[in-house]
Amino acid sequence: MRNLLVYVGAIIFTLYFLIPLYILVLIAFSPAKFTLESLYPPLYFKGFTLSNLVYAFTQYNFIHPFLKSFFVASLVGIIAILLGIPAGYGLSKLPGKLAYAFIVVLLITNMVPGLVVAIPISVEFIKLHLFDSIPGLALVQELVTLPLAVFILQGTFSAVPKEVEYQARIDGASTLSYLSNVLIPVALPGIVAAFLISWMFSWDEFTYAVLLSPIHPTLPVEIYFNIERGNELAAVAFSLVFTIPVIVLTLILQKYLKGEYLAGGVKY
Amino acid sequence: MLAFAFYPSARAVYLSFFTSQGKFTLDNYKELLYFNLYGTIENTVILTVGALMLQLLLALGVSSILVREFRGKRVLSTISIIPMGVATVVAAITFSFIFQTSGGYANTLLHYFGLSGINWYFNRYLSLFIVMIADSWKNTPIMTLIILAGMYSIPRDLYYAAALDGAGPIKRFVHITLPNLKKFIAIALIIRGVSEFNIFALPLILIGYSPSILTTLAYSLYSTTTENLASAAAVVILVFVSVLIALNIKLGGKR
Secondary structure, eight states: OHHHHHHHHHHHHHHHHHHHHHHHHHHHHSOGGGTTTSSSOOSSOSOOOSHHHHHHHHHSOOHHHHHHHHHHHHHHHHHHHHHHHHHHHHHHHSOHHHHHHHHHHHHHHHHSOHHHHHHHHHHHHHHHTOTTOHHHHHHHHHHHHHHHHHHHHHHHHHTSOHHHHHHHHHTTOOHHHHIIIIIHHHTHHHHHHHHHHHHHHHHHOOHHHHHHOSSSOOHHHHHHHHHHTTOHHHHHHHHHHHHHHHHHHHHHTGGGOOHHHHTTTOOO | OHHHHHHHHHHHHHHHTBOTTSOBOSHHHHHHHHTOHHHHHHHHHHHHHHHHHHHHHHHHHHHHHHTSOOTTHHHHHHHTTHHHHSOHHHHHHHHHHHSOSSSSHHHHHHHHTTOOOOOTTSSHHHHHHHHHHHHHHHHHHHHHHHHHHHHHHSOHHHHHHHHHTTOOHHHHIIIIIHHHHHHHHHHHHHHHHHHHHTOOHHHHHHTTTSSOOHHHHHHHHHHHSOHHHHHHHHHHHHHHHHHHHHHHHHHHHHO
């Protein structure tokens, strides 16, 4: 009886999570007359076609937005790690109260509304020739991801017992060699999580991208533009290619995406 | 990095008090009132609170299932993380096909049961509700991750003891699960809450500019009028978010 309830719940949630994706696949692979052109589109496959995808990829420029998204996201992930590791290490060494204050300030930065900052930044970026560029967009997205990355890394580093560092020091390790030979390997799952979360955030990011990089858009913005122009099939096809790799990545790296990292500051 | 965030914010505040000719003015804010500022604020608050509650409920539901041992648990935990990999824009597009003004997949389903179709955007509450649903679909996983971590941290013995004392499942949930999850719920609400307030791509694609919320209003002003007016709208967002942040810090301090 109890188990039955669990299964009913599990099935309902499974449907809830999967149905929207099913609809997306349905539209992408069905002839348009069964999907977008009919008033009450059937909920199952009435026909199968690849022509939507072929049409979208031959008629519209897809590869540039895809690459732009990819490079920006990777740059965001790399910067987040490079700056996040020293910052997280530093914070994990500070006394609790002080570190907490720092983290609060960091998270405030993380909370500043995208639209508020993006509008003045766009003015500055035009002057600095960063407008519409990959590094420019990556730097701005870092505003949101870096605090989160530092937060995650700080939590992970704090979880490493102090004795490990003392032992390394006794064995004559400098700060740098302690970091690279001991701490980073030990804290690797947290570092991977921070990288992934930054990467995925940037891949998904829309507000800054649409305001700061409208001429050579990233993929989400390109999809949005296509919707606005009424090229819905192209948008669906792009969405599909945009989504599948990330879902696969998410599933492979599932074990690194844990709530513990996000709750890094919670003291048990 | 602080300079990176605070300088532009300050600049937005500054811009909002000047005309495009560089004279000091309060007219930008007066002009905002013509764009139904109060209604917009109301919509934003309804959307934020509604979406947060919906996500929290769903996350509590999913995690109270995932915290148990049963066959197929791995499958469910894998599936429950999938929406995280789906971009917001993609989620928005998909939901725009499901809920349409006439026809669409949700109406097909109603049709199967012999019901007539609904215009899913016929008033603003329904429109906002559609955005809440789409947003919750996308963001329940991240909430679930945090809540689930919290649930695992509760010792199972507490439940056995309560069961022995004759507490039913609902009582156990209210008296054991919720109090022990408080910190985690707070973290989840902080992480989600502010980004919920800044929600932009979803409403832009699903409902466009009406009913308007603060972010879509600021964006439409940015692309159609002066920077100064858009900044004024942005400052209104900033004020609300600052209040939220202050609230968070206050609550956070009590923990």
